[in-house]
Amino acid sequence: MLNLWPWLAVAGLGAVHGLNPATGWMFAAAWGVQSRDRAQALRALAPIALGHAASVALVAATVALGLAMDRIVLQALAGVLLAAVAIYHLAGRKTRRTRTPAGHAGLALWSFMMSTAHGAGLMLVPALIPLCMADAPARAITASGSLTLALAAVGVHTAAMLAVTGVIASAACRGFDAGARLLRRVGEETGGA
Structure with a gap:
């Protein structure tokens, strides 16, 4: 049972990340609502999961290989990249007449x-260390064995995040659809009276 706790922690943190609107469920729901197709919300999950997994895998590989990473530098780099994308979109807004949703590459980025x-990947470090350093039968004593376990943890984490994000995005689309139907019905009833 002790070997299971790090895996449960990795999955639990993924589920918590899935609850956070900043990890993408609101964008996935917006895609579904805008297109009036809940399946579109689920299609938005693939690039969201890809971007999240890439970020977490970067930290997991660093931990598994025993490298050092400066959190402040990494977060500052991500912030500068985010600001650059925002400035690019604000500068391009003058030429656009309608607002289009982000593409798959934009969502992944x-x-x-x-x-x-x-710091999604940094939150996993306490769970990754026991996985990568344990003498469990699944782990070889090599760095590649640790890297394989770390990448498996990224997969478990991302799957849990994706499941929760998908459930919330679908529920938000259903709620919006139900609210829109209710407003139409109320409008018809009050308009006809």
Whole structure:
């Protein structure tokens, strides 16, 4: 049972990340609401998961290989990248007449930057260390064995985050649809009276 706790911690942190609107469920829901297709909300989850997994994998690989990482430098880099994207979009807004949703690449980049800026991978370090340093049968004594376990932890973490994000985005789309139907019905009833 002791070997299971780090995995449960990794999955639990993924679920908590999925609850946070900054990790993408609000953008996935917005895609679904804007297109009036809940399946579109679920399609938005792939780039969100890719960006989040890339950020977490960067930290996991660093921990597994025993390298040092300066959190402040990494967060500052993500912040500068986020500011550069925002400035680019603000500068391009003058030529656009309608607001279009971000593409898949934009969503993946945004997810990577947000995950890196709020330290998603750093939260996993306490769970990764026992996984990578334990004498469990699944771990070889090599760095590549630790790296494999760290990347498996990234997969478990991202799957849990993706499941929660998908459930919340779908629920938000359903709630918006139900609210819109209710408003139409109330409008019809009051308009006809």
